[in-house]
Structures are given as structure tokens and as C-alpha cells.
Amino acid sequence: MTAAGSLELRFPPFRLDPLRHAFRRGTEALRLRPKTFAVLQYLAENPARLVTREELIEAVWEGAVVSESLLRGYVRELRSLLGDNSNRPQYIETVPGRGYRFIAPVSREREDAADSPPARTPSRTARPTIVGRDAELTFLGRCCELSLSGQPQLILITGEPGIGKTSLVDAFLERAKMMASRPLIARGQCVDHFGSGEPYLPVLDALEALLQEDHTEPPEQRP
Numbered sequence: 001m002t003a004a005g006s007l008e009l010r011f012p013p014f015r016l017d018p019l020r021h022a023f024r025r026g027t028e029a030l031r032l033r034p035k036t037f038a039v040l041q042y043l044a045e046n047p048a049r050l051v052t053r054e055e056l057i058e059a060v061w062e063g064a065v066v067s068e069s070l071l072r073g074y075v076r077e078l079r080s081l082l083g084d085n086s087n088r089p090q091y092i093e094t095v096p097g098r099g100y101r102f103i104a105p106v107s108r109e110r111e112d113a114a115d116s117p118p119a120r121t122p123s124r125t126a127r128p129t130i131v132g133r134d135a136e137l138t139f140l141g142r143c144c145e146l147s148l149s150g151q152p153q154l155i156l157i158t159g160e161p162g163i164g165k166t167s168l169v170d171a172f173l174e175r176a177k178m179m180a181s182r183p184l185i186a187r188g189q190c191v192d193h194f195g196s197g198e199p200y201l202p203v204l205d206a207l208e209a210l211l212q213e214d215h216t217e218p219p220e221q222r223p
Contacts, residue, residue: 009044011091011104014082016044030081033208035060039074043092043102052099070204075100133168140172148183 009016015024018041023030032040038060043051057066075092078084084091093101143153157165176183186206 007108007110009041010107010109011044011102016041032081033077035208036074036077039071040078043100044106047102047104047106050095050099050101054099056099073204133164133171136168137172137175140168141175144172144176144179144183148179 007017007019009018013026015022016037017023021034021037023032023037023040039056042056042059053068053071057064057071075094079086079089079092082091086092086094089103091102091104093103095101140155143155147153157168159165173185173187176185
């Protein structure tokens with residue numbers, strides 16, 4: 001980035017930087033899937049006017065066949081992230097039977113380099129630290145080996161909130177990346193939605209993330 005900064009779309013407290021594919025609430029970086037980011041970007045770049053469903057699908061999916069329920073799932077995901085409510089919207093208004101309108105005031109401003117959070121240098125050696133879960137990790141590793149040998153496995157990790165389920169999964173996936181067979185890993189995420197949900201959205205999320213990765217390089221060169 002140059003000293004002059006990059007042009008952002010701002011609808012306080014949110015800031016969207018299309019060039020760097022960054023989205024922040026204040027100084028907090030928020031993660032968006034590529035298509036979710038593209039939907040938000042297109043709506044924010046066309047504020048205060050009706051964007052039909054057909055126009056939005058054409059702009060984001062470039063003519064691919066996309067169901068209306070899938071599009072609604074992306075919009076619900078955005079509303080959840082923005083803290084918006086479809087009944088009393090502050091950002092995304094639904095025009096029944098037609099499309100959506102971005103109703104929040106949007107300004108285009110250049111971000112100063114001094115306002116940017118300090119860049120981090122990615123570390124390839126960083127690994128999640130987890131204590132007291134060797135038995136669980138060993139079990140998951142065995143299941144992974146069975147799966148790779150042609151015996152499909154379905155593992156459910158359950159428990160009360162806050163006991164470290166996500167940390168356990170993260171630690172296992174880091175180990176799986178180091179396996180000689182180099183399995184492909186896809187992750188989907190369930191998020192809170194307003195209104196009815198898309199039942200397969202986490203699966204679609206996982207497949208989309210997998211398709212975004214580059215699988216052409218040799219295994220020894222993969223991170």
C-alpha cells in the first residue's frame with residue numbers, strides 16, 4: 001500500500017477496502033467469505049437504489065446459476081455480521097419479490113497509512129497450543145488415517161460452550177496438514193441468521209473455501 005492509503009467504502013462503524021479485500025468494524029478485522037464480501041461490496045457501491053436479485057447474481061456470480069435461497073443465505077450472513085434486522089434494517093433493506101437496497105449512508109474515503117493496523121508477518125511455525133487432549137488428538141488421527149485408507153469416518157465433537165472444542169479441532173487440523181498423505185481440508189461455519197436459514201450453507205461455505213485454494217503446486221510446497 002502506498003503512503004496515501006487506499007480508497008475505502010465507509011458506513012460507520014464499518015470500513016470496506018475492495019483493493020485489499022479487507023473489512024473492519026472500527027479497528028477490528030472481520031472475516032468474510034469471498035462471495036459474501038462481493039455481495040456486500042456491490043450493494044455498498046450502489047447505495048440508495050434497488051439492486052435486483054438478477055443484477056446482484058450477474059455481478060457476483062457472473063451469470064452462473066444461483067438459487068434465490070442461496071442468495072438469501074448470503075444476505076442473512078451479512079445481516080448477522082452487521083447486526084442488522086430485516087424488520088428494521090439499518091444497512092440492507094429487502095424489497096419483496098425484487099431485490100435489495102443498501103440504505104446506510106456510504107462515503108468513499110482514502111485511508112491514511114497511519115490509520116492502518118500494523119501489518120503482521122505470517123508465521124508458518126505457529127501452532128495452536130492445547131494441553132491435556134493427547135488421547136482425543138490420537139483418536140482423531142487414527143480416524144483420519146482410516147478415512148484416507150478408504151474407510152469413511154464421521155466424528156462428532158460435542159460438549160458445553162467454552163470447553164475447547166474449536167481449539168481441539170484447530171490443533172488436529174494442524175497435525176493433519178503435516179501428514180504424508182496431505183489431505184484436503186475444508187471448513188464450513190454456522191452463523192446466526194435472521195429469519196429462515198439455508199440448511200446447507202456451512203457445506204457450501206466449506207466447498208467454496210476449498211475451491212478458492214490452489215491445489216496445483218506439489219505437496220512439499222504446500223504450506
